[in-house]
Amino acid sequence: MRTENQKFKSVSTENVKPPAVNIGLIGWIRxxxxxxxxxxILTVITVYILWKTIPPFVQWAFIDSLWFSTGAECHEAGGACWSVVLKNFRFILFGFYPHDQQWRPLLAMGMLIGLLFFSRNRNHWNIYLAYSWMLGLLLMGFLMKGGILGLVPVESIQWGGLPLTLILSVFGLTAAYPLGVMLALGRQSRLPIIRSLCIVYIELIRGVPLISLLFMSSVVFPLFFPEGVTFNKIIRAQIAIILFTAAYIAEVVRGGLQAMDRGQYEAAESIGLNYYQTMRLVILPQALKIVIPPSVSILISAFKDTSLVVIIALYDLLKTTQSTLTNPEWMGFSAEAYLFIAIIYFICCFFMSNYSRRLERELNRSNR
Amino acid sequence: MTGKQNSKISGKVSFWNDPAKRSILYQLEALLLIGLLGYYLFSNITHNLERQSIATGFGFLQKEASFEIGESLISYSAADRYARALWVGILNTLLVSFIGIILTVILGTVIGVSRLSKNWLVSHLAAVYIEVLQDIPVLLQLFFWYAFFYEILPSPKQALNPVGGIFLCNRGLSFVIPVFHSAHIYMAIAFGIACLAVAFLRRWSRQRHEKTGVPFPLFRVSLALLIGFPLLTWWLSGAPTQMDVPELIGFNFQGGANISPEFTALLLGLVLYTSAFVAEVVRAGIQSVSHGQTEAAMALGLTPSHILKLVILPQALRVIIPPLTSQMLNLTKNSSLAVAIGYPDFVSVAGTTINQTGQAIEGVAMIMIVYLFFSLLTSAFMNWYNKRIALVER
Known part of the structure; x- marks a missing residue:
């Protein structure tokens, strides 16, 4: 008895460890x-469901799968047929772009991704970045289109796959931005006619699905222009996407304008700036900075929404995949092909949305 | 200020420097520009239509549609008029949106609550679900589910039978329904009466609660009324139990209720995609109510169910409802993608109409008007709701 007591006293509190069931792996699980x-109960049910779904999926996708076989071999095997993606890789990615010229869209995409990565850093946000974006987009256009510097001209009707998806969304957002800012300013304007025109436009576009605008671009736009003037389908779809995106940008920018402190307007007026100077020098530089995170969200939805051009038969990433699947050799492997492009879409959107969230946190912190 | 002083001194401001006159000028300019653009487009359109000899106006609505529609809520045949065909399309859009919205709200709430679960596995699975399904275009998801039905599911002979009475195969989803009996009509009437009774009970119990402070177990009593009264009617009218079970006859199922693969794929794609967004909305709404509110309610001695009903939900719903409504509207707008997988929704029927009559402008205008009507309806609801919760606020 006494020995036990002594032992008890000799243990200092610093060395007392919490019970084993409260720390480490067991504690964490508990x-x-x-x-x-x-x-x-929830854990048991979830583990059971995962146990029933994950191993068969791994079996199908990796263990039983075929990677470099022909379609006929795939039809006999039971596993996933990734060959449908690998054998048609270049068509899915680039569509009908001439085979020996496909380094050009690849280079253009590389430039675009490089620009996007460069723009991530907030220290690079200045007027030169805007210029380099303009220059970059122009260069990409020339690279895709060709016809100069000895590049073989490629009609834009032959563009397709991932470059088309990226061009429609990134170029659409860039071109829609000025229009959206103008609409947002118009909606905040004191002039009743201009304000109501802008409100009608924004609410009209936001009220209808993108597909109705794409329909309009494919069947109504040709009627708008005098005889002999025609635009190809891609440009018409691009115009529809720009008109659509601009309305959403306008609402986002309006949020930024409304977040501006009243004092900013008053200060600008008191030093004698007129409306345009106030907007250009004081309000917009601050408001546009606030709305960068929601603008990235708009880019994400524009990127996802461009897949709708499938419906008016443009060969974007989704359409090239679908037409691969209409080939009798590869018929019946939709799951594999769709999973592959789902992964492409997911990676792009995941990075963008993560970036947008991080940026929002950083901006919140620096504003405090 | 300076303007006023100047005007006092000189008595008159030059036309160009008077902001009021200048603003009128700007607006006139804007109107003129838009008018000119409109005139230019209009003259081109009339010229082009004449050249291609396309009719104008909505006269085509009264002509014979002469195309079949796969599924319809009202009787329709190819001999019917375009107007009826378009009406079928609107009803189909409403049907898929209505069912989709109900399922989305349920699934989205479950996932949003799971995201906040203390269970690590459940909350991380919910996070993965939200992240993955948000980032894949809804059209791709629709195509995937459509392919799932036509390529992966077996033919009716080897139909999957997960639960008794439900058959899943590449012809769609077949399930068992009760054979029609007059008792079902009485049950529906009983349900209506029960609803009315609940409404009165609610008013009475609230008045009594306010007067005497005696609470009334409203929820349990209403639930018992809503379920019990129809059940009682069913039992009184002879308790018919005959079921219409789908049976494999020839190459397809006969009997029971059948949902087409197109409808199921569309519903599945829309619900899974939108519920990821709804889950985020629900999570944000619940998190917006600070924990101090729960603690304060506990300190007052409220029971957990009262805390949820009287403290958490009213505050969380105020944050949840507006974005939730816009997600519902998004689902309705996205249901227009049905055209890509061949479900005859409004856009799909209008597209066929455009192809047959060549009257693109009228067709696209109709699509826009129908969806604008939906979104105006939604924003009217939002305004009404915002006013209502503004009254609660003091």
Whole structure:
């Protein structure tokens, strides 16, 4: 008895460890998976469902899968047929772009991704970045179109695949931005006619699905122009996407304008700036900075929404995949092909949305 | 200020420096520009239509449609008029949106709550679901589910039978329904009466609660009324239990209720995609109510169910409802993608109409007007709701 007591005293509190069931792996499992009877049931059910779904999926996607076979071999095997993607890789990515010229869209995409990565850093946000974007987009256009510097001209009707998806969304957002800012300013304007025109435009576009505008671009736009003047389908779809995106940008920019402190307007007026100077020098530089995170969200939805051009038969990433699947050799492997492009879309959107969230946090912190 | 002083001194401001006159000038200019653009487009359109000898106006609505529609809520045949065909399309759009919205709200709430679960596995699975399904275009998801039905699911002979009475195959989803009996009509009437009774009960219990402070177990009693009364009617009118079970006859299922693969794929794609967004809305709404509110309610001695009903939900719903409504509208607008997988929604029927009559302008205008009507309806609801919750606020 006494020995036990002595032992008890000799242990200093610093060396007392919490019970083994509260720390380490067991502790973690207890607090996170089995904290109550309800949670325990949930965990058991979830683990059971995962056990029933994940191993068969791994079996199908990796163990039984074929990667470099012909379509006929795939039809006999039971696993996933990734050959449908690998054998048609270049068509899915580039569409009908001439085979020996496909380095050009690849280079253009590389430039675009490089520009996007360069723009991530907030220290690079200045007027030169805007110029380099303009220059970059122009260069990409020339690179795709050709016809100068000895590049073989490629009609834009032959563009397709991932470059088309990227061009429609990134170029659409860039071109829609000035229009959107103008609409937002118009909506905040004191002039009643201009304000109501802008409100009608914004609410009209936001009220209808993009597909109705794409329909309009494919069947109504040709009627708008005098005889002999025609635009090809891609440009018409691009115009529809620009008109559509501009309305959403206008609403985002309006949010930024409304977040501006009243004092900013008053200060600008008191030093004698007129409306345009106030907007250009004081309000817009601050408002546009606030709305960069939601603008990235608009880019994400524009990127996803461009897949709708499938419906008016443009060969974007989704359409090239679909037409690969109409080939009798590769018929029936939709799941594999769609999973592949889903991964492409997911990676792009995931990075953009993560970036947007991080930026929002950073801007919030620096504003405080 | 300076303007006023100047005007006092000189008595008159030059036309160009008077902001009021200048603003009128700007607006006239804007109107003129838009008018000119409109005139230019209009003259081109009339010229082009004449050249291609396309009719104008909505006269075509009264002509024979002469195309079949796969599924319809009202009787329709190819001999019917375009107007009826378009009406079928609108009803189909409303049907898929209505069912889609209900399922989306349920699934989205479950996932949004799971995201906040203390269970690590459940909350991370919910996070993965939200992240993955938000980032894949909804059209791609629709194509995937459509292919799932036509390529992966077996033919009716080997139909999947997960639960008794439900058959899943490449011809769609077949499930068992009760054979029609007059008792079902009485049940529907009983349900209506129960609803009315609940409404009165609600008013009475609230008045009594306010007067005497005696609470009334409204929820349980209403639930019992809503379920029990129709059940009682069913039992009284002979308790018919005959079921119409789908049976494999020849190459397809006969009997029971059948939902086409197009409809199921569309519903599945829309619900899974939109519920990821709804889950985020629900999560943000619940997180917007600070924990101090729960603690304060506990300190007052409220029961957990009262805390949820009287403290958390009213505050969370105020944050949740507006973005939730816009997600519902998004689902309705996205249901127009049905055209890509061949479900005859409004856009799809209007597209066929455009192809047959060549009257593109009228067709696109109709599509826009119908969806504008939906979104104006939604924003009217939002305004009404915002006013209502503004009254609650003091």
């Amino acid at each position: 607090t996170n998976l089995f904290s109550s009877w309800f949670n325990s």
